[in-house]
Amino acid sequence: MPFDEMRLEDGSVRAPYLEVAKWLEGVTSAQLERRRAEAELFYRRGGITFAVYGDAQGEERIIPYDIIPRILAAQEWAKLKAGLEQRIKALNAYLADIYGPREILKAGIVPPDLVWRNPAYRPEMAGLAVPHGIYIHIAGIDIVRVDGDDFYVLEDNARTPSGVSYMLGGREISIRLMPELYGAHRVAPVENYPNELLATLQSAAPRNATKDVTAVLLTPGQFNSAYYEHSFLADKMGIELVEGSDLFVRDSVVFMRTTEGPKRVDIIYRRLDDAFIDPLVFDPHSMLGVPGLFAAYTAGNVTLANAVGTGAVDDKVVYSYVPDMVRFYLGEEPLLKNVPTWRCRDPNDLAYVLDHLSELVVKEVHGSGGYGMLVGPHATGADIALFRDKLKADPTNYIAQPTLSLSTCPAFVDMGIAPRHVDLRPFILTGADGIRIVPGGLTRVALRAGSLVVNSSQGGGTKDTWVVES
Amino acid sequence: MLSRTADSLFWLSRYVERADYLARVLEAAARLSALPKAYGSGTNEWESAVATAGCTDLFRKFYETPEAANVIHFLAFSEDNPSSIKSCLEVARNNARAVRTAITSEMWQTINGAWLELPQMAAKATDPDSLMDFLDWVKEISLRFDGSGYRTMLRNDAYWFARLGIFIERADNTARILDVKYHVLLPEHAAVGGGIDYSQWAAILRAVSALTSYHWVYRQGLQPWLIADLLILNQQMPRSLASCYGAIAANLERLSSAYGRHGESQRLARSILVQLENNRIEQIFQSGLHEFVTGFIANNNRLGAAVATQYLS
Numbered sequence: 001m002p003f004d005e006m007r008l009e010d011g012s013v014r015a016p017y018l019e020v021a022k023w024l025e026g027v028t029s030a031q032l033e034r035r036r037a038e039a040e041l042f043y044r045r046g047g048i049t050f051a052v053y054g055d056a057q058g059e060e061r062i063i064p065y066d067i068i069p070r071i072l073a074a075q076e077w078a079k080l081k082a083g084l085e086q087r088i089k090a091l092n093a094y095l096a097d098i099y100g101p102r103e104i105l106k107a108g109i110v111p112p113d114l115v116w117r118n119p120a121y122r123p124e125m126a127g128l129a130v131p132h133g134i135y136i137h138i139a140g141i142d143i144v145r146v147d148g149d150d151f152y153v154l155e156d157n158a159r160t161p162s163g164v165s166y167m168l169g170g171r172e173i174s175i176r177l178m179p180e181l182y183g184a185h186r187v188a189p190v191e192n193y194p195n196e197l198l199a200t201l202q203s204a205a206p207r208n209a210t211k212d213v214t215a216v217l218l219t220p221g222q223f224n225s226a227y228y229e230h231s232f233l234a235d236k237m238g239i240e241l242v243e244g245s246d247l248f249v250r251d252s253v254v255f256m257r258t259t260e261g262p263k264r265v266d267i268i269y270r271r272l273d274d275a276f277i278d279p280l281v282f283d284p285h286s287m288l289g290v291p292g293l294f295a296a297y298t299a300g301n302v303t304l305a306n307a308v309g310t311g312a313v314d315d316k317v318v319y320s321y322v323p324d325m326v327r328f329y330l331g332e333e334p335l336l337k338n339v340p341t342w343r344c345r346d347p348n349d350l351a352y353v354l355d356h357l358s359e360l361v362v363k364e365v366h367g368s369g370g371y372g373m374l375v376g377p378h379a380t381g382a383d384i385a386l387f388r389d390k391l392k393a394d395p396t397n398y399i400a401q402p403t404l405s406l407s408t409c410p411a412f413v414d415m416g417i418a419p420r421h422v423d424l425r426p427f428i429l430t431g432a433d434g435i436r437i438v439p440g441g442l443t444r445v446a447l448r449a450g451s452l453v454v455n456s457s458q459g460g461g462t463k464d465t466w467v468v469e470s
Numbered sequence: 471m472l473s474r475t476a477d478s479l480f481w482l483s484r485y486v487e488r489a490d491y492l493a494r495v496l497e498a499a500a501r502l503s504a505l506p507k508a509y510g511s512g513t514n515e516w517e518s519a520v521a522t523a524g525c526t527d528l529f530r531k532f533y534e535t536p537e538a539a540n541v542i543h544f545l546a547f548s549e550d551n552p553s554s555i556k557s558c559l560e561v562a563r564n565n566a567r568a569v570r571t572a573i574t575s576e577m578w579q580t581i582n583g584a585w586l587e588l589p590q591m592a593a594k595a596t597d598p599d600s601l602m603d604f605l606d607w608v609k610e611i612s613l614r615f616d617g618s619g620y621r622t623m624l625r626n627d628a629y630w631f632a633r634l635g636i637f638i639e640r641a642d643n644t645a646r647i648l649d650v651k652y653h654v655l656l657p658e659h660a661a662v663g664g665g666i667d668y669s670q671w672a673a674i675l676r677a678v679s680a681l682t683s684y685h686w687v688y689r690q691g692l693q694p695w696l697i698a699d700l701l702i703l704n705q706q707m708p709r710s711l712a713s714c715y716g717a718i719a720a721n722l723e724r725l726s727s728a729y730g731r732h733g734e735s736q737r738l739a740r741s742i743l744v745q746l747e748n749n750r751i752e753q754i755f756q757s758g759l760h761e762f763v764t765g766f767i768a769n770n771n772r773l774g775a776a777v778a779t780q781y782l783s
Contacts, residue, residue, distance in 0.1 A: 246474050
């Protein structure tokens with residue numbers, strides 16, 4: 001039995017869920033169904049949609065939303081928050097190091113080829129001082145639980161993590177549709193996230209910027225799967241939502257085209273991958289970027305958030321070294337646990353993985369979105385055989401982890417209220433004036449019975465996450 | 471604000487306004503064509519509806535003779551016609567999505583809601599009665615969109631560009647009706663008189679929702695030169711050319727004072743407005759109603775181009 005966050009195996013209810021359990025006893029399926037339908041309408045009418053690539057049918061879909069909130073006690077959150085702060089400091093220090101003095105390589109802690117052969121490592125960034133030394137202004141660190149004590153990090157997302165609009169949308173729905181339950185708790189607010197994000201971005205402006213700095217959000221455009229989120233955040237921050245063609249660079253300074261003529265831009269919150277930001281330096285075919293942007297960046301005239309080359313920590317082998325980074329850079333013991341990871345690049349690990357495929361989860365080193373992975377216990381013989389061949393052909397491209405028994409939370413599904421597996425993506429903001437984390441984050445839930453895959457591209461849904469003072 | 475944002479706001483309003491206008495044109499045509507054939511007007515109402523919508527050439531690519539079914543389909547639902555009501559609402563919604571941050575949630579919900587409802591509404595409009603329901607729905611969307619903008623938008627450049635779009639489109643629409651129907655307003659035609667003329671005149675007024683206004687302004691039966699006066703020169707009539715230009719000039723003034731810079735579009739709008747203010751309907755008839763209207767449409771297009779050059783690119 002997986003750990004259920006509401007109900008322990010002996011049937012008793014865990015303290016943070018007392019009110020929810022009471023409420024669930026009093027509410028009918030019809031009432032829940034009505035609220036679920038209203039929540040869906042809220043998303044649909046608001047245009048809070050995402051696009052599934054390669055799906056001709058549904059250009060725009062909504063993410064299923066489960067109206068039963070997930071609860072974290074304030075003490076649990078405090079512990080998690082401290083761990084997240086520690087981890088983001090270490091990740092940032094690692095990036096400053098690999099693009100700088102490379103101490104961690106010299107110390108023999110991280111193998112050098114994990115840096116040099118990592119496709120997300122950007123040699124153009126080597127030796128470059130980024131504004132305030134901050135690389136990862138916005139991170140999403142995926143967390144899972146297997147028991148009531150520990151939090152495990154599943155992966156670090158340091159490129160352009162998305163999902164925060166669903167966190168905020170979920171809260172809006174809770175307040176509107178579940179007032180009686182919401183009112184029975186002291187829920188820590190998340191609604192200030194856009195303000196926190198704006199403050200973070202502004203604090204990270206280049207040192208030579210004038211006092212009245214201009215930040216913009218750079219989107220690939222309205223056909224991007226996360227376009228709603230881009231427009232939502234720009235709106236809530238009161239900054240312009242720009243596309244590449246709205247910006248231009250003159251004398252290594254970035255300007256946007258406005259109705260009043262060119263206006264200088266100091267900070268770009270870019271939701272565009274490294275490869276596309278500047279066709280002069282990276283992918284020359286990119287129509288989404290801004291020619292000359294990288295030159296303006298290296299001249300220190302604009303801040304990019306996140307910095308270029310942060311993807312070098314998203315790698316799943318690099319992930320396995322994060323606890324070592326915490327010890328190396330901070331001299332502390334990691335507060336958050338890593339999922340034990342077999343690096344298939346290591347022959348001993350590979351041999352073990354090949355012997356235990358039916359028990360393990362095998363992931364591509366650079367994979368994301370729940371694609372290209374093998375969940376051993378749920379896989380067919382043919383899938384396992386296929387992965388065996390893949391592993392043998394290119395072991396460095398894979399890691400393996402034990403199949404974690406992810407915690408469950410009550411969810412409202414077709415058959416009624418049932419436990420479903422969840423994870424949590426808190427959003428960590430790092431500015432020149434410190435780290436900010438709004439309490440909670442985005443809970444993703446695998447709505448199919450027994451499924452462990454919570455990704456929205458694979459039928460996952462979301463839940464509101466309440467950090468509750470007792 | 472971003473030039474691209476201003477451009478999308480401007481076109482978003484234009485397309486919503488155009489959808490509203492097309493709904494009115496179709497309504498007026500349906501009404502006229504329902505008159506007994508005995509009136510024998512000799513004009514094909516469906517043909518002039520296509521002309522009034524400004525898409526005669528495109529229509530001919532798809533159909534031989536304009537008649538109720540194909541004109542209704544072409545102007546309301548066709549995907550081949552970039553100016554059909556359906557296309558207008560789709561383009562408007564795409565523009566709205568591109569400038570989601572520049573419009574209020576009320577405006578967004580109206581236009582996005584319309585886009586979501588559109589397939590069902592269109593599927594239902596199969597007979598004349600439900601066509602009227604569909605056209606009413608379209609007019610209601612534009613009222614709600616316009617009204618939510620008026621009630622909820624900040625009074626800044628975003629609002630002024632959106633308003634500019636409405637009024638430039640509206641002026642164009644009113645001028646087009648006059649362009650297609652000018653002959654029924656001419657004095658020599660009026661001499662013929664008769665019920666059919668009354669219906670034609672009333673249809674023109676209905677298409678710009680001004681039939682009741684006419685009676686309040688002139689307190690007499692329909693007279694063609696007074697209809698022209700109402701639609702061209704009357705400042706009180708919200709769809710008249712003079713009234714549209716009053717609004718256009720005012721919105722351009724607000725932009726120029728906010729930006730601290732005057733340009734070609736302010737000069738052009740001012741000069742068109744002054745011409746309208748200093749004109750009299752007798753003069754317009756003397757020098758040719760048709761020439762006047764053709765000249766106005768060209769000027770209005772020139773202004774649209776000047777706004778684009780000055781602000782939108």
